[in-house]
Amino acid sequence: MATIKDVAKKAGVSITTVSRVLNNHPHVREETRQKVLDVLRELNYVPNANAGSLARKSTSIIAVLVPDITNTFFTTLLRGIEDKACENELLVILGNTDEDPSKEQIYIHKFLERRVDGLIVVPVENRRKNLKIIQRHEIPFVLVDRRVEGVDADFVGSDNYQGARLLVNHLIELGHRDIAMLSGPKEVSVFRERVEGFLSAMRDKNIPVKPEFILYGQKPIKEIGYNLTCRLLSYKTRPTAIFAANNSLAVGTVTALQQAGLNVPRDLSVTCFDDNDSNSFKPFFTSVIQPAYMMGYVAAEILIKRLKNNKKGQANKILMQTELVKRYSTAPGPAGIAD
Amino acid sequence: MATIKDVAKKAGVSITTVSRVLNNHPHVREETRQKVLDVLRELNYVPNANAGSLARKSTSIIAVLVPDITNTFFTTLLRGIEDKACENELLVILGNTDEDPSKEQIYIHKFLERRVDGLIVVPVENRRKNLKIIQRHEIPFVLVDRRVEGVDADFVGSDNYQGARLLVNHLIELGHRDIAMLSGPKEVSVFRERVEGFLSAMRDKNIPVKPEFILYGQKPIKEIGYNLTCRLLSYKTRPTAIFAANNSLAVGTVTALQQAGLNVPRDLSVTCFDDNDSNSFKPFFTSVIQPAYMMGYVAAEILIKRLKNNKKGQANKILMQTELVKRYSTAPGPAGIAD
DNA sequence: GTGAAAGCGCTAACAA
DNA sequence: TTGTTAGCGCTTTCAC
Numbered sequence: 001m002a003t004i005k006d007v008a009k010k011a012g013v014s015i016t017t018v019s020r021v022l023n024n025h026p027h028v029r030e031e032t033r034q035k036v037l038d039v040l041r042e043l044n045y046v047p048n049a050n051a052g053s054l055a056r057k058s059t060s061i062i063a064v065l066v067p068d069i070t071n072t073f074f075t076t077l078l079r080g081i082e083d084k085a086c087e088n089e090l091l092v093i094l095g096n097t098d099e100d101p102s103k104e105q106i107y108i109h110k111f112l113e114r115r116v117d118g119l120i121v122v123p124v125e126n127r128r129k130n131l132k133i134i135q136r137h138e139i140p141f142v143l144v145d146r147r148v149e150g151v152d153a154d155f156v157g158s159d160n161y162q163g164a165r166l167l168v169n170h171l172i173e174l175g176h177r178d179i180a181m182l183s184g185p186k187e188v189s190v191f192r193e194r195v196e197g198f199l200s201a202m203r204d205k206n207i208p209v210k211p212e213f214i215l216y217g218q219k220p221i222k223e224i225g226y227n228l229t230c231r232l233l234s235y236k237t238r239p240t241a242i243f244a245a246n247n248s249l250a251v252g253t254v255t256a257l258q259q260a261g262l263n264v265p266r267d268l269s270v271t272c273f274d275d276n277d278s279n280s281f282k283p284f285f286t287s288v289i290q291p292a293y294m295m296g297y298v299a300a301e302i303l304i305k306r307l308k309n310n311k312k313g314q315a316n317k318i319l320m321q322t323e324l325v326k327r328y329s330t331a332p333g334p335a336g337i338a339d
Numbered sequence: 340m341a342t343i344k345d346v347a348k349k350a351g352v353s354i355t356t357v358s359r360v361l362n363n364h365p366h367v368r369e370e371t372r373q374k375v376l377d378v379l380r381e382l383n384y385v386p387n388a389n390a391g392s393l394a395r396k397s398t399s400i401i402a403v404l405v406p407d408i409t410n411t412f413f414t415t416l417l418r419g420i421e422d423k424a425c426e427n428e429l430l431v432i433l434g435n436t437d438e439d440p441s442k443e444q445i446y447i448h449k450f451l452e453r454r455v456d457g458l459i460v461v462p463v464e465n466r467r468k469n470l471k472i473i474q475r476h477e478i479p480f481v482l483v484d485r486r487v488e489g490v491d492a493d494f495v496g497s498d499n500y501q502g503a504r505l506l507v508n509h510l511i512e513l514g515h516r517d518i519a520m521l522s523g524p525k526e527v528s529v530f531r532e533r534v535e536g537f538l539s540a541m542r543d544k545n546i547p548v549k550p551e552f553i554l555y556g557q558k559p560i561k562e563i564g565y566n567l568t569c570r571l572l573s574y575k576t577r578p579t580a581i582f583a584a585n586n587s588l589a590v591g592t593v594t595a596l597q598q599a600g601l602n603v604p605r606d607l608s609v610t611c612f613d614d615n616d617s618n619s620f621k622p623f624f625t626s627v628i629q630p631a632y633m634m635g636y637v638a639a640e641i642l643i644k645r646l647k648n649n650k651k652g653q654a655n656k657i658l659m660q661t662e663l664v665k666r667y668s669t670a671p672g673p674a675g676i677a678d
Numbered sequence: 679g680t681g682a683a684a685g686c687g688c689t690a691a692c693a694a
Numbered sequence: 695t696t697g698t699t700a701g702c703g704c705t706t707t708c709a710c
Contacts, residue, residue: 051688055690355705386704393686
């Protein structure tokens with residue numbers, strides 16, 4: 001591949017001049033510029049961005065880390081990030097951690113080696129270790145969706161506590177009392193918050209919560225949702241409604257229920273956080289929707305601002321509101337609908 | 340961030356020696372190695388991969404270009420690629436073209452600038468231009484899913500022609516005669532092949548095909564599927580079955596049908612290519628499934644082989660078999676089931 | 679076993 | 695307006 005040197009020689013100018021026309025610097029005579037432009041074309045010149053980054057000490061790349069790239073919530077988030085990044089001529093590189101802390105660590109390391117300008121990360125769990133590595137090297141990053149204790153960084157999330165309350169209040173209004181909650185790992189902030197919202201809504205209405213009705217899965221994925229639901233079904237007294245902490249868990253829940261010959265919502269109501277599938281022709285779940293696209297967009301915005309302002313300033317903490325969307329997975333419970 | 344120079348100075352050795360221990364070269368005294376290792380840790384040294392790439396003239400990065408990152412088919416493909424790449428310590432960077440040729444061009448350019456070692460691309464359309472750019476710079480790449488006329492490159496796809504025949508034969512067996520086909524753009528090979536498969540299966544059974552029953556969309560996405568289906572429904576004689584060329588079109592189709600008060604499969608049968616949602620608890624569509632994961636894995640395998648063998652050798656052309664999966668979107672048609 | 683030095687392709691003072 | 699030069703952080707040849 002042709003280098004800037006080749007171009008300079010052929011155009012009969014110095015490499016500095018070529019560099020100037022490549023970067024649209026002023027103070028280049030129109031005639032010279034044209035000549036260089038011609039040679040550029042003639043040689044099919046493609047600048048080596050790595051060499052440029054090395055010299056410029058900045059890559060114009062931001063890295064994004066998500067726990068599950070097959071989850072609509074994260075792909076939508078990603079799209080928000082990409083759009084904002086694109087507006088600012090930044091390249092986005094993506095890592096999929098699969099909810100695995102060691103994968104997270106590997107990706108973070110690779111991204112640091114590539115000297116990305118900044119990162120946007122949905123952290124896998126509550127261990128500060130991986131994030132501290134980023135901080136130690138003073139690379140700006142923003143946390144999305146999940147907080148991590150002891151890490152003071154920009155954060156964009158949604159009001160999980162309030163969202164969970166919306167969902168639970170809806171179930172209570174439908175007449176449900178025996179409500180079970182399927183949570184993701186305790187270590188992840190969003191799941192703790194959703195459980196707390198659940199508990200508070202129940203407390204407000206003086207409805208007792210059976211301890212065995214709160215189940216924590218190691219990962220918020222459908223296989224785990226399936227297993228936990230089977231456990232619920234094995235109880236002598238079963239819940240009449242299940243609140244799954246995310247979309248994937250809910251899918252596992254419904255799978256287990258169907259397999260047990262139970263109809264949703266006739267026999268049991270099911271609710272969850274987030275949409276399950278962007279492609280669905282008939283969204284099924286009554287759920288609380290987070291503004292995923294906006295969360296990504298804003299996260300990128302904050303990161304970019306930091307990149308431009310030389311990383312200064314206090315951490316931003318942004319909390320977005322959620323919305324309850326009633327659909328087909330919930331129905332009146334045994335207590336009947338309250339007025 | 341600490342550089343190799345800092346490490347060398349602090350360890351009292353030359354940068355060459357540091358480089359040697361970083362790359363596990365032999366001929367380093369164990370004592371020296373240990374000392375360097377200690378300093379490496381002490382300074383939290385993270386090698387600059389861009390500088391390394393520049394010197395080594397290879398980045399160990401491969402780029403992947405897909406048309407729609409929200410489509411399960413492509414995310415599954417991607418996962419296959421990633422797994423194989425990971426085995427070989429390659430970093431994958433992703434571009435989402437949104438079926439837009441100009442986005443494709445932009446990404447290809449960015450990837451070339453970053454000097455990726457190779458690319459895996461699901462091309463947007465049948466224009467050679469973007470791919471010729473890659474070829475001109477002699478960067479290895481493999482085409483996946485879609486072929487491009489006039490481009491002789493490694494290719495991994497599936498037997499769309501045969502897959503379409505499976506689907507159509509199934510519909511015919513169910514007693515359907517008035518079968519409509521919703522295709523993606525003519526310019527994309529897979530859609531041409533699926534239409535041809537459709538036509539050949541109909542011809543084999545001597546069933547006439549109404550020209551107005553073959554509709555081409557500009558993009559294979561649900562919005563277009565919706566529009567085309569509305570067009571079908573406006574005809575005086577409607578089809579009794581619709582063959583959507585991919586999963587997203589099919590979702591649009593069902594949406595339109597539901598909106599028109601039609602039940603699938605009672606009033607109309609619908610089939611398509613590929614699964615619609617990896618997360619579904621009750622896959623709905625009778626469809627032909629391509630081995631997406633395997634396609635990605637094999638594509639990466641071929642690319643990596645080429646990277647190692649110095650790019651030599653004739654182009655591989657791999658065609659994988661598809662599988663018909665009968666589910667809930669098809670039912671017997673007016674002619675009744677054939678024996 | 680170890681180091682000096684050249685070079686990868688580019689940017690950015692500084693001079694002219 | 696243009697060119698010279700010194701890096702950016704690393705690899706690698708060659709000599710010791």
